[in-house]
Amino acid sequence: MNKPRKVTIIGAGMGGSLLAIYLARRNFDVEIYELRNNIASLPCLSAKSINQSLSARGIAALKEVQLWDVIKNIASPEHGRVIHEPSGELLYQPYGDTQGYTEWSINRNELNRALQEQFHRYPITIINEEKCVSVDFDTRVIELENQYTKKRTTKKVELVVGADGIHSVVRKSLEKKQVCNTRFEYLDWGYKNIFVPVPHNDTILFRTDAFHLWSKKKAAIFGMSNSGGNFTCTITLPLVGPDSFASIDSTESLLSFFERHFPDLSASVPAIAEDFLSQPATPFASVYADTWYYKDFCVLLGDACHAVTIFYGQGINAAFEDCAVLAQCIDNAYPNMEQAFSSFQTLRKTDTDVLADVCKDRFIELKDKYESPLFLARSYVFMWLERLFPGTFHSLYTLIVHSTLSYSVAVQRNNTGKRIARLCGVDILILVCVLWIMARKTAYRLLEKVNNLKRLYVSGFQKLAKSTLRKY
Numbered sequence: 001m002n003k004p005r006k007v008t009i010i011g012a013g014m015g016g017s018l019l020a021i022y023l024a025r026r027n028f029d030v031e032i033y034e035l036r037n038n039i040a041s042l043p044c045l046s047a048k049s050i051n052q053s054l055s056a057r058g059i060a061a062l063k064e065v066q067l068w069d070v071i072k073n074i075a076s077p078e079h080g081r082v083i084h085e086p087s088g089e090l091l092y093q094p095y096g097d098t099q100g101y102t103e104w105s106i107n108r109n110e111l112n113r114a115l116q117e118q119f120h121r122y123p124i125t126i127i128n129e130e131k132c133v134s135v136d137f138d139t140r141v142i143e144l145e146n147q148y149t150k151k152r153t154t155k156k157v158e159l160v161v162g163a164d165g166i167h168s169v170v171r172k173s174l175e176k177k178q179v180c181n182t183r184f185e186y187l188d189w190g191y192k193n194i195f196v197p198v199p200h201n202d203t204i205l206f207r208t209d210a211f212h213l214w215s216k217k218k219a220a221i222f223g224m225s226n227s228g229g230n231f232t233c234t235i236t237l238p239l240v241g242p243d244s245f246a247s248i249d250s251t252e253s254l255l256s257f258f259e260r261h262f263p264d265l266s267a268s269v270p271a272i273a274e275d276f277l278s279q280p281a282t283p284f285a286s287v288y289a290d291t292w293y294y295k296d297f298c299v300l301l302g303d304a305c306h307a308v309t310i311f312y313g314q315g316i317n318a319a320f321e322d323c324a325v326l327a328q329c330i331d332n333a334y335p336n337m338e339q340a341f342s343s344f345q346t347l348r349k350t351d352t353d354v355l356a357d358v359c360k361d362r363f364i365e366l367k368d369k370y371e372s373p374l375f376l377a378r379s380y381v382f383m384w385l386e387r388l389f390p391g392t393f394h395s396l397y398t399l400i401v402h403s404t405l406s407y408s409v410a411v412q413r414n415n416t417g418k419r420i421a422r423l424c425g426v427d428i429l430i431l432v433c434v435l436w437i438m439a440r441k442t443a444y445r446l447l448e449k450v451n452n453l454k455r456l457y458v459s460g461f462q463k464l465a466k467s468t469l470r471k472y
């Protein structure tokens with residue numbers, strides 16, 4: 001068996017760049033082909049480079065190659081989430097102050113750039129503006145297309161890693177060879193990334209050390225701060241129908257939509273309208289590829305084999321975790337690369353399938369249940385339980401985002417915790433909480449009615465006073 005020491009990675013995104021470092025540290029010669037131009041020339045503050053969240057899994061993978069301290073310097077800590085409630089109230093939920101849970105908001109391009117700045121320390125060569133257009137598994141040749149001249153060339157390679165994202169050409173070549181079947185699951189919602197200057201509005205507390213969530217039955221906005229104190233927001237909406245990406249097609253309809261659903265952000269509409277209206281909406285998709293490798297020659301990684309929707313902020317984290325697991329599998333099986341790839345798929349696929357499923361469940365929670373008293377009561381009660389018993393009870397969110405347990409163990413552990421809590425009578429607590437939420441809602445509505453009446457009475461009285469004064 002040949003001992004491969006040269007690896008060709010397709011895609012220098014998140015997973016590809018970190019894997020290059022992992023493999024170079026194991027004395028592999030690494031070359032990467034990337035279709036975009038040099039990352040140093042790409043802007044950080046634009047809709048194309050949003051902020052994303054790094055959490056426990058991603059951080060653990062970075063620590064393993066001594067990179068966390070470098071990355072931490074360009075990330076902003078988030079200690080909790082601010083929920084912009086339909087009533088206009090702001091609710092701050094710490095992720096876990098006693099446990100010190102933190103997520104890190106980081107600009108996507110800056111993260112990618114920081115990883116690539118490490119390349120000079122290792123035997124890593126990056127070739128930009130070269131798109132891989134096909135892989136021939138029999139001759140072990142890749143075909144490349146220069147993005148500038150459109151000239152095509154071929155190259156014989158020893159071992160290829162497909163880290164080329166959700167629309168992976170390497171995966172498509174595996175499908176063509178009938179090695180791999182892929183299922184794409186699309187949601188009927190999509191997203192647009194918008195750079196939102198913080199509204200200069202003293203009435204709103206825009207904490208920059210928190211994740212911001214505006215959630216309505218038919219719309220959600222996720223806001224993440226960046227080091228300059230501004231926000232990049234991901235606006236998620238149905239693709240078609242009323243109040244959808246299709247129907248909001250002018251500045252007027254955008255403004256009316258924000259005034260109705262997100263009044264605290266409506267002051268930002270003039271600044272975001274052009275960006276919003278010119279950007280196409282991207283549908284949310286999950287990728288389930290059934291085979292991730294071919295013999296000892298090719299393996300997929302990250303979104304190329306398991307893209308998930310964004311609702312737990314796990315895509316980069318899972319791609320980084322892949323790098324650590326794949327490197328471990330290579331350490332254990334080397335020089336038997338087929339064995340390494342097979343172990344990698346066995347260790348990861350069940351977990352990433354579970355992750356894709358829980359992300360979809362969270363999407364349903366966000367869109368259908370966020371205003372439901374029962375759902376809110378359940379999440380409040382479980383949040384309290386977690387605060388009261390920090391070492392014992394963990395919400396699914398904590399287990400997915402703030403732990404490094406495998407995704408399937410995280411789900412199992414959460415189910416067990418919920419069963420125990422029910423046996424201890426948690427349902428009664430939830431019922432009390434539902435009643436409290438409904439009472440608050442009714443009180444709020446009554447208060448609004450009283451305020452409206454007050455306003456009517458005052459303006460009627462003012463009109464009467466004015467007309468009486470005019471008469472005399």
Ligand SMILES: Cc1cc2nc3c(=O)[nH]c(=O)nc-3n(C[C@H](O)[C@H](O)[C@H](O)COP(=O)(O)OP(=O)(O)OC[C@H]3O[C@@H](n4cnc5c(N)ncnc54)[C@H](O)[C@@H]3O)c2cc1C
Pocket residue numbers: 010011012013014015016033034035036050051052053054130131132133163164165166167168169191193234301302303304307308310312313314315316317318319
């Ligand atoms: C709106 C949004 C918000 C998100 N938020 C989060 C978050 O908060 N936290 C989180 O962890 N994840 C988040 N994600 C997911 C995350 O961005 C991805 O899961 C992650 O980038 C996947 O890494 P990757 O290396 O597999 O792919 P990518 O990072 O997409 O990298 C693929 C690379 O391959 C290159 N490429 C593609 N095709 C070719 C080709 N044929 N030849 C050569 N090069 C090619 C691309 O240019 C790119 O550089 C979010 C995603 C979206 C869309």
